[in-house]
Every structure is written in C-alpha cells, then in structure tokens.
Amino acid sequence: MNPIRCSAVSQDKRWLVTGDVGPDAMVNIWDTYTGTPIQTMFDPNPKGGVIAVALTPDSRFLATLSALPLQTLAIWNWTVDGDVPICSADLKPEYGVQSFIYFDPTDIHHLVTNSESQVLFFHWEESYIQYYAPPLSDKDFNKPVGRYSQSLFQIGIARALTATSLGNLVVWDNNRPLSKIMDVNQSADKKPLKIIKVHDKGINVLTNTDNLIVIGDTAGHIKFFDQGLRLIYWYQHLHTGPCTAVSFAYNPEFSPVAREGSDFPSDATKQAKPFIVRDFIVGTAIAVYCSVVTDGTKLKVILREHDSAVHALDCHPRLPVVAIGSYSGLLKLWNYRTKEVIASRMFEKCHIQCVAFDPKGFLIAVGCTNGVVYLVDSVALLNQINDAYKYAHDAITHIAFSHNSTYLATADAGFTITVYKRQRKEGRNPYVWHGRYRSHYKPIKDLLFDVHLDTNDPKLLSLGEDRMLIEYDLHHFGKTNNHVVPCAEDRIEQGAIPLCMTKYPPIGKEHFFLTANDQFKLKCYNTTTKMCRKTVLGPTYGSPIRKMMIVPTVENEGENRFMAYITDDKVGLHFLPATGNPHLAMALIAHPTGVSNLACSFDGAYLFTAGGPDFAVHMWEINIAALEAQCKLGGEDLVPFYGLLEGGRDGELFAELEDLFYYAQLRHQGISSLEKRQIKNKVPISEVPFIMRAMGFYPSEQEIQDMLNEIKYDEYVNLGHYQQDIDLGRFIKLYVNHRPAFGLSPDKLLWAFQTLSESPDAGKGGLIERGDFLNMLQKNGEVMTESELAEHLSTLLGFNNEGGTCEDETWQELDFVAENLPFDINAEILVNEILGFSMTVDPPAAEDTKDVIKSGAS
Template sequence: MNSTLPVFCLQDDERLVILYVCAHIAVMYDHTANTQHLLQGHCSPISCVCVSEDRRWLVTADRGQDSLVIVWDTYTGIPVRTLFDCHPEGGTVALALSHDSKHLVMVGTGEVQQRLCVWGLEPANQRVLCCMTELPDAFGTQRHILFHPNDNTQLLSTSESRVLFHQWQSSTFNKAVGAFSQSVFHSGWTQAFSATALGNVLIWAPKAGAAGGYTALKLVPLQDNAITVLTQMDSYIVTGDSKGHVKFYGSSLKMLSHYSDMNLDCISSLSFGTKEPSGALGHPQDCTLAAKPLPIRNLVVSTDTAVVVHVTSEGGRVQTLLREHADSLQAVACHPHHPIVAMGSNSGILKLWDYEQKQLVCSRLFQKDPRIQCLAYDPHGVHLAVGFAGGGVCVLHGCSLHSEEMDSLPYCTHSITHSVTHMAFSHDSLYLATADEGRAVTLFRLCCEEKEEQRWSYQGRHHSHYLPIQELLFGEQLDTGLPRLLSLGQDRRLVEYDLQGSGGDRLVVLSAERVEQSGVPTCMCWYPPLTTESFLLTTSHLYKMKLYNSTTKMCRKTLLGPCFGSPLRKMMLLPKNSEGDPSARYMAYITTDKVGLQILPLDGNPHRCSAQLCHSTGVTSMAVSHEGRYAFTAGGTDCTAFCWEISLSALEAAAALGGKDLEPFYSLLEGGRDGELFREMEDYFYYSQLRSQGMDSMETRQVSTHIPLAEVPFVMRALGFYPTEQELEDMQNEVKFSRYAETGQYVTQVDLPEFIRLFVNHRPAQGLQLHELQWAFSVLGESHTATGHTHITRDTLLELLQARGEHMTEEELAECFSSLLGVSPEGGRLEWGRTSWQDADALLEKDIPEEITLETFVKGILGFPLSNPEASLASTNASSLTPARDTSAPPT
C-alpha cells in the first residue's frame, strides 16, 4: 500500500471494508470476506484520493503523463466519470468533495505556480468548471484541501507555511504560524482549525464584514507531539500524532478521550465509519468529572509504516487489518511445489503468502541488514536464499523462514559489502551462486560432513565482469548431468565457470565469450527443448532475442523481440499445463514497467506476444507459480506486489487473429504486402539470381524460387539495411545450420519467405537513432573551446574506421565515401587502378571538410533528410533516421 495516502473506512452493518491505494490502483479490501476489488484506470501512480461523506463516491487522481481524475461508485466499483486534462502541466496534488457531493475541488501543480479549480459534478454527463484561481508560489505547495461542511462556496487549503481560506472568486490568507499539517472547518461553529508540527492548534475566526475572510484568533498548545492528522467526527475535533496516539477534543479544545495503547507509530490518516453510534453501552467515558459516555464511531487508522488497524466503537478493540511493506519492495520468489510466494522489501520484512487461500503463512523481520534485494528458492523447495543490500546472504527454511545457521553465510577471507543483485540454485540444490554490484560472482556449496548437519560453505569469488551483471544462471551439462554456471554482463561477456575445479577461496573461469557486437544484453534464460539442440536465449536493449548453442556459444538465430516501449529485463519459462497449445511452450517476461507473455518457439511474429502495464514507476522482479497459473511482480518504490492470472487461451486467440504464415511479417514491412518495399524485395530477389548466374551469360536463364546464400548480404544492403560483417556471419550461420541437427547437411539457398523473415528479424527495430550519433561524437570527438560544438577531424575519423571495430581498408573507405558524396561517375563500384585511387583520394580530401561536426556528418555525408537539423540535433529524443534506398542502381 501507499502509506503516504489516506486509508478510508467503508464499513457497513455487516462487512468491514477499507479503501487504500497501491501504485496506480485503488483497492477496496473486504476484510470480512478476505477479498479485494481492484479499481484500475490510471497509468501513473495515484497522487491523491478522497471519498464523499456518505462513502458512496470515490475520487482518484494521478500526476503522470496524460493525468486523469476518475470518479468511482464504491457500491459497484465502476468508474462513473473521467476528467481529462484538468491539470496537464503536472497533475493533481490535492482534491476534495463537497459534503453534498455536487462539487469537486482540485489543486494542480504547474511549472511556476499551482492552480485551484472547482468543478461541478451535475448534470452527470457534463463537467462544469465553476471557478479557477492561481496560487502564487510564495504560498507554498498546498497539499491538503477541503470544503466547508455547510457552505460549498468556502474552502480551506493548507501547506507547510500557509493556510488559505477561499471563497469562490476570492482568496485570502493570513500570517503563517509554524509548519502546518492539516486544517479543518468545524460544522457546528464558525471557526476553523489548523494543526502544526509542534503540537499546536491555530483557531481561525471570520473577519467582521468580510465574506470569506479569516483571521488568526488564538494559538492553543494542545500537546507535545507533532499533530499529523486533524479531522472531525460529529461535533468533536480528532487528532492523530507522531507517537501513534488518537485524541478526541470537545468544543473548548479540552481532551475528552484518547487511544494511546495501540502501539502504533506516526499516524498518516484517520477515517470513521458512517454508522451513527447508538446508546451508551460499551462506549468509553470521557475525561470530565461527570464521566459521561462518549459515543465514538468505528475508526480505521493508518500509519507511515503501512500498518492499518480497526478500532471498534464499543469496547475499543484494536484489530490489525494490514501490515505491509513501508519501503521499496524489491524481490519476489515462488515456492517450486506449494502455492506460496515470498516477498521481501528494504524495510527488512520477509513474508510468505499463500496465494490460493489468500492468507499470510509466516513472516520475519531482519534488523541487522534490513534491505532485502533478491530472493531465490532451490528446486526442492527446502531452502530460501535471501540477498541483502549490505552484501550479506542468508539461507532460510523454505516454508518456516527459520535459520539453523548464522545470520549470513561466511565469506572466508573476503569482506563483501556490495549489494546482492542475483541469486540462483543448481538443479541438484547443492550449489548457490550470487552476483553483486561489485560485478563479481560468488559460489557456495552445501556440504554434509560425517556426524554433522548440512551447512553451506564458501567456495570462491571471481570478479568476472567489468560492467554490471545482468543474469546468473545454472544449467546441466549435456553429457554428465553435472551443474554448470553462467553469468551475462553489460560488458557483452558470457562467462562459464568450472564448478568442479573451484573451491578453497577460488572460483575458476572455464570460458568467456563475447555475445553481442552493438547491443547490450539485458537478460538470459534456457530455451526449452523444442529442438534437438540445446540453446541459451538472450535479449538485448535493441529489442532483439538471440539463440546461442549452449556448447559452442555460436549464435544460431536472431529474432525480433517484444517491442513494448522498453527492452526485456527478465524472462521465465512457464511450466507445462493443460491450457494452451500442447505443442508449444510459453514464457513470461517483464520490461521496465510491463509484464507480458510470449509463445514459443520464437519466430519474430509480433502477434505471439502480449504485455500490459504492471508498475508505472518500474518493476523490479518477477516470479511464476509452480503450476504456471500466476505471475507475480514487485514494484520497487511503489511498495506493491501484484498477482497476475495467466490466460494462455487468450494469448493463443490473439496470435490467431494476427494471421498465419507470412501475414504477420508482411505487416512489419513498410506498406505491407502491397507496398513499395515488398515489390523492391521481389525485384532484387530475382535480380540476384541473374547476378549469381552471370550478367554476361548467353545461356538460358533458370528462374528459381531460391537465391544462393552468398547473395543475401547484397540484397539486404540494396533494401537499405547495412549489417556489419559479424551480423552477416550470424545471418548466414542461421540459414546454414538451420537443418543440420536433423539432416546433417548445410542449407545453401534461401527462398523469398525465409528471406523476408531474415530481413524483419535482423534489421534494427528502431532504425538509427540520432541520440546514438550524438553520443558517438561526444565520445570520439573534440569540443571547441569557444563555441562548445563537438567535432571530429577528418584524419581521426579515417583512422578510427581503419583501426577500430571491424577494420576497413583504404579502398573500402574510398568506395563508401565516394558513393555517399556522389563523386563516383556511375555511383557504383570503382575500379581500383592506380589512377582511379589517386583521383578518389583527391576527391575525398576535397569534399570532406577538415573538421566534421554532427550536422555535417548526418546531413552532408550520410544524407539523412532533416527538415530542421538544428532543432533535430538539439533533441535527444529525435525520431529514427532511415537512409533512402537506391532504387536506380543494382545491389552492391
């Protein structure tokens, strides 16, 4: 739950229902029936919430992009009205409903100052702006607002330094007294009250002869502790303070009763039930000498540490309704055999939750190193490993959270203080590996000595990456079945470790392979046994997925991955179940803020995957239940864990609607099946057959449906896709070995459908981004002292192209620049004789300036069409740059 927002009591005669907010969802929690009703409509975290006096209407608002204000019917849980663009500058920070629910007031943030708006909610099919006023920045940020209980034209708002009294068409304020927390009108009197962080209450009285004007009447030192909540119940003033006490005051601000033994911390909200108290039986007595019964309604209290309690009106019984994570929720993990999910947060709380019975199994609080970063169950479900931000690792019992060992596993001679980021168990549960922010991998082994119980021993640690580790993975050796350990880092290195040769404070590296050329790996998992080969599946920030042979580490296939706004961050295979296609397997994944599903085997079809928003502020972890029915996500800073129900039949239906065979791939081509790109592809495909047979041949032409594999690079480049030599090698290996495991023979030809799949899967998903060129110039170039513009000298650029990355020869450089600058007479390939090389060299010196700026390179050399280069180059979010295809020249 979001402990910074209030919790409301919606209790009726038979049920105890509360309403609270988590992330971008409002939750109506029926504690009596142990059920939740989720109110989903926002795409950004909810920033403020209010309910009507009769608890019939609920209003929620957010502060993100395309911010919304939604009015809900709490009886049905259905949104009845959505207000768009009320505060487009920055969203809403405070709102309130009038006591008759006919008006809604909102305070929004802007670039310079706040705006207060009052909206009429009748008639139901319209939104009427009654009034609007700008609040100067000097007044402070108004974060609390409410209507006068008897007069909808009067409002009161509070910031830390000011209390503002508003009347429609006018706004006045008086001198500030202390740091204000909340303010309230009193329904039976003319005064208003403001609470301060020093425990004082400031009494406001109307000015004589000034409608809507208020003046400070008296400052009353009410208590020693800071008042954090100020509200009204019937004719009583009620406060909640930083010590967890709730106090009731009468008309003269004399304390009548209090709840001081609830063992709570700082109170963040108070909400009373709507049911009027009846009789005097069971109610507490006030603090006066007469000791009269004090009729108090049922009360729901929430605290800053995400604890919600219910206090009954009769007897004052305290019942804890929720005790949730008050700090960032970083990790979730599912038990491999039981319906249990583990959740850990930076507040040190570790919970085991039964998601079938919807009840807490057990919990544990860590105090020495409370910041839990990751969790992992072993395949047998006996052990639960916990990794902490301080570098500690603790292994607990998987179902009871008991620990028979010390607080953390020993590290021998090392003192590790880096935060643990990844944890994994081997398939036989004998090995535990961890990765940390120090870019190192640590290995533990479960040992069982004679006459002693099992214990975890430290084996070794290796600093195997020079950039953060993205994934840590155990597998099985194909021939022996022994465990193997691999790690993948942002440094593009796939490292495998020698587990049998490790030990004695030494972790041995078996091999290290570079798996990407330009993409940055994001995650990795084992590909299911859908083929005769064993594959590793990796993803990159370029929205590409690659299959690597698990033994040779050769890239065997490149595919277009899910494109839902951000790259994949974690993948998990779903276990087999009766739902869905029995011949297929399925995979769950998360991106920066979404959770999704993918149908396997992979082929690049965009309709075989789906995703939806899960945590608008970012998802930190994911887990899948042992039976494959549910996926769990942790939201990090929103302190929320979501349980998602998986519907494979719906995923298969969506994939079927996308079309069969090549239909989904035609949609990825500009113009589709009838577009210009497809017609060019056909022309170049058949022209390539003429090239392979010889342009000057006089023999009868043999028209085929295939082209030689060696012709694929030329056709790709003619279509505007310019792969590197490594990408071409991966492309040719993909085709060449596609049937080798089944037939033992190489494939040397490509037909048009297979070529279309190759083109769609291998070409960049987003084209060349302008900010990538800006970054390259900032790294490789020099900055002018006077102008500040970055440039690269001609000699430096030519040297880099010949000495770094995939080296280019002088002839290749001259050919490329001649074509780009249009200095070749035919625009095609030059014949590299002595005279032509000297001519080309002279032309390059003439046409390429001595100092090359970004604008010169993009517009003058690459020839990208920029209508406004100055504006485009200044923006790092510019659209992708796509070079024009040469439709007049043959593929070269």
C-alpha cells in the same frame, strides 16, 4: 497509467474518489460495494492531474485541486455531469501548493484548503467562487506557527481549525460580522484568532467524528477533543508509527450510549464517563494499519506492508506462496490463493534487494544491498546458517540456485560472482563458500544456472553489460581454495547491450537459452557452442525487455509455451517459439513509476510484478486464450510480416525487394554471362548481405555471420544438411527481424562520432584528423585491410562504380584516396560527404556541447 495522488471517501463509505497526476490524468468515482468505476472525469486538469479531492457530506458535489504550479479549485456536480465543473477559481502561486480540501459539514457552500504555508477559505455558488487568504506569521502571536497539515470547520460555531507541524492548532474566526441579508451561518472571510498548543509532536491528521475533534500526530497518538478543544481521551499505546490517516466506521445505528456488558474506557472529565466512540482504523507512515475496537480497547494490526521500495520477489516452486522483500527490511510470505500472510520477518538495518527459493522450496536466499546474504527456511523464516554470508562488499543484485540445489550463486554490484556449495552434514551450514570471481568490468545483468547435456551437472552463466557471456568451471581445483573460474568467455553483442536471459523451453530438438537486448531484439544461443542461432524482433512497447522468464506448465512441456516479461513500466506475455511476429506478444501498463521485478506461479496461472518506488506488488491472472485469439486475428504465415514493411504487401518496398531478388540472381550468375538465365524463387545465401545493404540495412560482419548461420542451421537437426539458399518469404522474415527496430538513428550516428572524436587517439573534440580516421578504421572494431578501405572509400567518394572494383589501379591506393578527404573531418562531412546520408547537423546550443543530427530525406 499515472500514480494515484489523492483519494476521498463519502460519509457513508459508499463512494470512493481517486485522482492521479500526469499526462491524460483522470478522476474516478468508484462503487465500493462492487469495486467498479461509475463515473470518470477525463483530463480534469489537462496539464497535470489533481493532487487533492473531497466530497460533500451528501456526496452530491466533488471538489478537486489541480497539480499545476498555477492551481485551480473546481467544484463538480458529478452525479449529473462530469465533463465540466460548475465553477472554478485559479489560485495564486504565492499561496503555495494547496494539498488538502475540507467541506463545511453544516454548509457545503463553504470549504477550506491549505498548503504548508497558507490557508484559503472559499465560498461558492453554482455560478461563481471566491476565496480569502488570511495572513498569519510567527510575529502575530509571538510564537512559531509551523507548517500547516490539515484543516476543518468546527460544528455549531463559525470557526475553523488548522493543524501544524509544531503541534499547534490555529483557530480561525470570522473577519467581519455576519451579514443579515445573506442566509448563511458564517462568513468565508476568516482571520486568525489564536494558536493553541495541543501536543509536543507534529500533527498529521485533523478530522472529526460525532462532534469530537480527532488529532493524529507523528508520535502515533490519537487524541479526542470536544468543540471547546478540551481533551476528552487519547490512545497513546498503539506503537504503530507516525499517524497519517484515521478512518471511523460508518454505522447509522450508532448511539453514544453504553450498552449493558460493554467495556468502554473512562474519559478525562471529572465525571469519568464512558468514552464511547466509533471503531476506527489508523494508518501510519511505516505502512502499518491497525484496527481499534473501542468497546474493550482492542487493538489489532490488520496489515503490515512495505514502506520502502519493493524489489525482491519470487514464487514458491510447489506451493501458492510468493516471497516479497523491500528496502524496509521486511520479508513476507503471502499465500496468493487464500490472500493471507503466512509469515513475516524484519531484517534490521538491511535493505532486501532480491530473494530466491531453492528448487524444492525448503530454503529462501535473501540478498541485501549491503552485500549480506541470509539463508532462511520457507516456513517461519528462521536462519538456517550460524551467521549471514558476508563475502560481498556491494549490493547483491541476483540470486540463483542450481536445478539440483547443489550450488547457490549470487551476483553483486561489484561485478563479482560468488558461489556456495551444498553440504549435507548434520548441524552444519547447508551451504559453504565455494568460490568468488570478478569476471565482468560492467554491471552483471543476469545470472543463470543451466545443465551440461552429457552429465546433467549444473553450469553457471553470467551476462554482463560489457556484452560478455561467461561460463564458469564449478569443479576447478587450483593452488588456491577458489573453485570458481571462467571456462568460456563469449562476446555475444557488438553494439547492443544485453539486458537479461532465460532458458529456452524444450519445444525443439536443440537446447537454447534466450537473451534480450536494448535494441528490442530476442536472440537464441546454442547452450553448448554459444552460437547465435536466431535473432527476432521482440516486443516494442516503449522500452526493451528488462527481465523475462518462461511460464511454467503442468501439461506437455514441448507445446503451447509462453514467455512472461517486463519492460520499464509494462508486463506482458510472448507466445513461443518467437518468430518476430508482433501479434505473438501483448503488454499492459503494470506500475506507473516502473516495474522492478517479475515472478511467476509454479502452475503458470499468475504473474507477480513489483513496482519498486510505489511499494506495491501486483498479482495478474494469465489468460492464454486471449493471446491465442490475438495471434489468430493477426494472420498466418507471412501476413504479419508484410505489415512490418513500409507500405505492406502492395507497397514500393516490397516491389523493390522483388526486383533486388532478381538482380541478386543475375549477379550471382555473372552480369556479363551469355549463358541462359535460370531464374528461381531462391537466391544463394552468399547474396544475402548485398540485398540487405541494398534495402538500406547495413549489418556488421558479425551480424552477417549470424544471419548466415541462422539460415544454414535452421533445419539442420531435421534435415541433416545445411541450407544453402533462401526464398523471398524467408528473407522478408530475416530482414524485418535483423534490421534496427526503429531504423537508422541519427542520434546514434552522432554519438558514435562524438565518442571517437573525444578519444585519446583523435584528441580534438568534435574533429577527427584524417590520419586518425583511417587508422581507426584499420585497427579498431571489425578492422579493414588497406586495400578494402581504399576500395570502400573510392566507392563512397565516387571514384568507381558501386558494387565493382576500381578500373584504375591508382585509385586503389589508400594514399591517393586519402588526399581527397579533408584534413579535419567533422560530423557533417562524415554524414553527408562520406556516407552520403541526407541529414543535417545543427550547431550545438550554447549550453550543450553535443551536436544534434536531424534526419532529412533517406
């Protein structure tokens, strides 16, 4: 999906044309009566899309301007064939980016386009197209021209007009006499005739209606001129912002004759005749759209939208209402069933970053980028506190209420948590400052209120980019008035970066919360012990999950639960419980420029996504039946997981896994054992790490512990004892869920080496001394003892058999092994000679200081 860059509507308002810019761009012609596309032109410009479109007055032909630096103007007979244009012309780059098209209403074979610096006039037939570029500079008429905005042809005379940013109209006339042979009413070759100053402000809109020329300027004024450029009437009291569009109503029975009882204003002529013009709509640069009924001069604002990035989004917990806030400072309450705005408020000099309803829906907390927090009611958006909370100095990124409304917590860009506590005194602020703590050293990714299972009291959790999950003591009483301090700190990731978390629904006997990381993994943690109990492969739709929430239900909370989530540009649903089955999830492109936030209606019927820079909020209807059908079609039991193995059920990888399962049993029973072998369909969980490594997946010790815990505690609640072994099917699920989603990344390996080589301990930039290398392995990360390091290096360098120990005790000495390592180790030596991967390391380019690893044979 690409952002729509341009649009045009037919004269009778029946057909709407939209064009976008980006890969796989298209031009759509829509039926405005039904809202369905009736013609689609795929890749009208394969390398970039279109930036301007226009229809002829009879709607038969369509003109498009491509988005490339080398632009192309194309004419399409879209009613007959939308695959190829009937004619086209390439435009020279020195003419600038042409961004506006206008057909001559009296002769559709002439049209005009303009960029900010050049106007082009075209004459086309079905076999050819030619254009002229008349020059114009400030010296020609001894006055500044300004930047061009829009152009049009005058009606009845062979002239054209172009509006500029300095309030000028450039008048273009024929450059040569009309040809007596060609049956045309004007020439396409034009020259500038004069420049007329019609306003002090820049002109954004230039159009016409019923032989009147209409101008919309940056002051928000709408002016009407006749074809002689004499001012007839103007609207200067709209006060809706700089004008960007003017659209007149289509009425075939319209007549410029005043009816009895009408109340049209008088025009600016000496006769002061009634100024009769069609009703029109004005669009402005601040996203305000107003309707003007000319009979009686009635002005009505029909839509006031956000003109800056939209990031704040939350749904009412009991009513069909969604709160939307943006960087423009506008906060709106919108009823998504009646499609009406309930209330709106403009927060002056504030950029709204996030909003949250309290659990009962009475209050709304509003967080701004300047660190200010407002508390307003959810009916009229009036302040509920004497003054805004101003404890943070950085942007408020997250807001959360506890389940019983006792606490309100915020997280800011300064890596700090602020907590407010409810007080129920009449005439006092509903929430007062309770405590503040800077608990992370990297950005806070999510904030969550959970409950203590024994008391049902709230507990606060924060998740940071520093991979720390921190629980806070909300009842702390110390020497200071700060009642918020960490009571538990857990590092929940090693290499991956956690991105978000949410409470897991009660679909089992245990209580969990769910996290998502940048390695496309979903992890379940016990809410009490913080032990990782399950790791599964998450949706892999281009980018990892950025935010997720459990879809509410009005039925049994323990059945048929779903999780809604967003990625960089998509919105999706995931069936729960999560198992790693790829058919349990789906996703659709939501916003072409990215998704900034997600909210879900209280009844689980709708999702809302905010697009951030596109200033838009989309409402999605949830169709659970479609996802359930997808799950069924994907297969049951192990069938979906076979598809995640290279080659599937009949591939070499599965056959190798069966062999490794057998070898693991031999290894557990002793390779040299003479006793009768007892081959089963299960292996002890102690053999899991060895099988994983034999399969090409090299987990860390922490990852191994997480896998073993996942197996041991899988059925502990139901069976009352640990699982001590694992069968082949369960192992396949464990393998595809824990291994990297896209295999071992050579770039990641190179990045790790570069990071270590540039550290103060190594200090050579691209090289690591042998001593520093051994020292890092023994002191940093998951440290190794000297004997472990000697044994592993001996195996990697080929001094002893893999899987065994050195027969010669001399090889077990680290000093002996170290003598066989180069004094300076670079990335190629580490990758090829030590680790034994078949990868090549290219030398860095002249402008790039980082090496690039290219994967070879695995």
